[in-house]
Amino acid sequence: MGAGLIFIILINTFGQIKLNAWFGSFYDALFQRSLPLLANEVVAFLVIVGGLLCLVVAQTWLQETIKVRLREWLTHDLMDQWLKPGRAFHLSQAGEDGANPDQYIQADARQLADMSASLVIGLFHASLLLLSFVGVLWALSNQVVFSYDGRTFTIPGYMVWCALAYALTGSWLTWLIGRPLIKLNAERYAREADLRFAIMRINETVASVAMARGEAHERRTANGSIVSVIDLGRKLANGHSRLTWITSGYGWLALVVPILLATPGVFSGSLSLGGLMMVVGAFTQVQNSLRWFVDNFPGIADWRATLLRVSRFRNGLAYLDLEPNPNPDATGTGGIALAPHPQGHVSFDNAAIGHADSPLTFATSTIELKPGERALIETASDSDRALLLRTLVGLSLEGSGTILLPEAKDVMFVPARLDFRIGTLREAMIYPASSTDLDDTLISSALVRAGLMNLLGRLDDKERWDRALQAQDQQRLMLARLILHRPAWVLFEDMAATANEQDLRVFRSVFARELLGTAVIGLGACTALNGFFERKFRLARKLETAAPPVTFDAAPMQARQRIEAAE
Incomplete structure (x- = not known):
């Protein structure tokens, strides 16, 4: 399935290159006011988009199926590690570190599988688009001709360097502002698990609670877990809001930045309208690939927090196997x-x-x-x-x-x-x-x-x-x-x-x-x-x-x- 997905992404990338080239031909035909040329371009567009649509559907099915398979493997692995003789009992005696194994095995395993598949496949796709369109954008940069003091010149790979500078600036700002979200997401999962455990405990003892008329007491007890979750939710909301200044501003500026950067070529006459659209399209693909980190940083922070929780749970289980003597120094025996x-x-x-x-x-x-x-x-x-x-x-x-x-x-x-x-x-x-x-x-x-x-x-x-x-x-x-x-x-x-x-x-x-x-x-x-x-x-x-x-x-x-x- 992984090999099939890679093959589809490769063909999809080739289709994206063809679509970007089509934009240049389409705008040139439109500028020439030629109806036959325009009709041919519309037919070509339908063929390219139809093929891309089939590829996207196939890619989506493979990606979602891989998520299911990955979760199946991870859940079975965690269950096998947890239910080895004696381990589940020892984990229950391990204090806070052993609390809520259901959270690790069910919720965290599902989220880790889903996010791992999405991030890895997205990163591979973005990397492939970057490698493909960097060459296109480098070649198109030769059409951006600068005029200075009566002389004309070009800068090799001008648009590529601009795209790199733009994407790296956005990535650095995103990392700087969004780094605290990693710790907050890790803490959120722990507090959510505590709240769910408190609710489960009440549900397990509803008969004794009802007989003792203890509903009000249980409500007060559970309120502490609720307040803890809500307080952390507020911190996450503030963190995401600060990060949105960077991610959204970066996206809006990307609409006009490539046009402004290519303006010297338009003014000098070396870049046609179709060529401008091709430059803008290639620049967008390159900077979208480079800004993958910017777009996915909240998800990466969430993924890393989940990965650390699941890894800590799984690796910790190996240390729960009973030693011959838990405290040899105290007993002096084996x-x-x-x-x-x-x-x-x-x-x-x-x-x-x-x-x-x-x-x-x-x-x-x-x-x-x-x-x-x-x-x-x-x-x-x-x-x-x-x-x-x-x-x-x-x-x-x-x-x-x-x-x-x-x-x-x-x-x-x-x-x-x-x-x-x-x-x-x-x-x-x-x-x-x-x-x-x-x-x-x-x-x-x-x-x-x-x-x-x-x-x-x-x-x-x-x-x-x-x-x-x-x-x-x-x-x-x-x-x-x-x-x-x-x-x-x-x-x-x-x-x-x-x-x-x-x-x-x-x-x-x-x-x-x-x-x-x-x-x-x-x-x-x-x-x-x-x-x-x-x-x-x-x-x-x-x-x-x-x-x-x-x-x-x-x-x-x-x-x-x-x-x-x-x-």
Whole structure:
């Protein structure tokens, strides 16, 4: 497509040269008052313009299609970089630099692709016109004859030098006045992203806002982002206004400057009316090519600001890959070693999780959990539990010791705050598998087993399932996902904390039948599941001297099966 576009621009440039020559012949025919010559020139004009029209349409289609392809490539590239394992999470923890990835991937990528294609193609076209018409204008400069003290002379390339001086003066003034727009445009995108995030956050919490009657407070909070955007908009408006003095004045003067510069040739009689029109046309093409910078400086400033944002986002993602130890000087160790267990078990060997000043540790140095076992790991706070979960999934490795886990495909993590992707119910059920891996029969059976018969006819409904379903139905939907995927290991936070008796009976029944061989690690208190776990451990800070030691519930596997089968 790029080669085709270059070919079309080349032919288009040739057509522009022919059109400029036609103007000379047309005005000469008009000056001679010859109707046959004038008719021939009109026919020639229609042929040239018809060809140019076809070329312009083809060039426009190719240019716009290249923009789409470029955006497709850039968006996929940014998504691939962003959604590498762990990167999206680490970016969310990176403060202001990691805010609003949607702005980079959607809006900035689109604008960068569009502007890059437009500017590059425009610059190439302008450069080609410049190279073509400089020769024409240089030759026509010989017709501009000066008279002085009874003598006549010409200045080689006179009109070319005038065009260069005129364009360079305008370009320098444009750069001088418009340079601050680069920084303002970069800041504008950041502030626009903050405003959009504030609106999205309100939209995500509309229910809690309505219940608390917090609309006025949210309005006041959002007003800060709005004021910030408007203030910057005023600065941009003032900057563009100052720049318009140069760009518009430059354009208006260009209408008369070439005529005034060529006047000596007209007065001396060496330049006919047709020749004057050819000189003016060639001068206009040359200075239009040279003033490409003047005309496009606001766009260049906008493009450069967008390019810097996207480049910073993409390059920054590479630095988010987790290091063995985020703060080696503080811990004096290489961080927690997280690796696969050769037998598919879960083991903790001298694990100290978190900062060295107050790490989370077990009472015993070595713990090993085998397939089919059920263990509860209690923590003193939600933050400790969250740190343990982040460590187990490899999102935080600060600390020391070794943790061995089964293969990732054998483990399902169930967070306390359930999250379902926006899409159809089928997609929410099979996530993260593909639609070809699991058929509707298995999905329907899992829904029935989890007590969600009312959802059987809604597999193709697209909803925000985290809003469309009550909390208990969401937990049952997660249970249906576990039935569907049949993982070898399940790690969950206290998902039974808000469950009623009926939900707990279904939960126990599923793990006594369909998921009987599934190993379970619970994180948190899980008081509603007393008797469900065979082993219990306490993960506490070293400074917590009163932390109880590891305890074991000696209920054998056979007793567990009989109890849960009876329930």
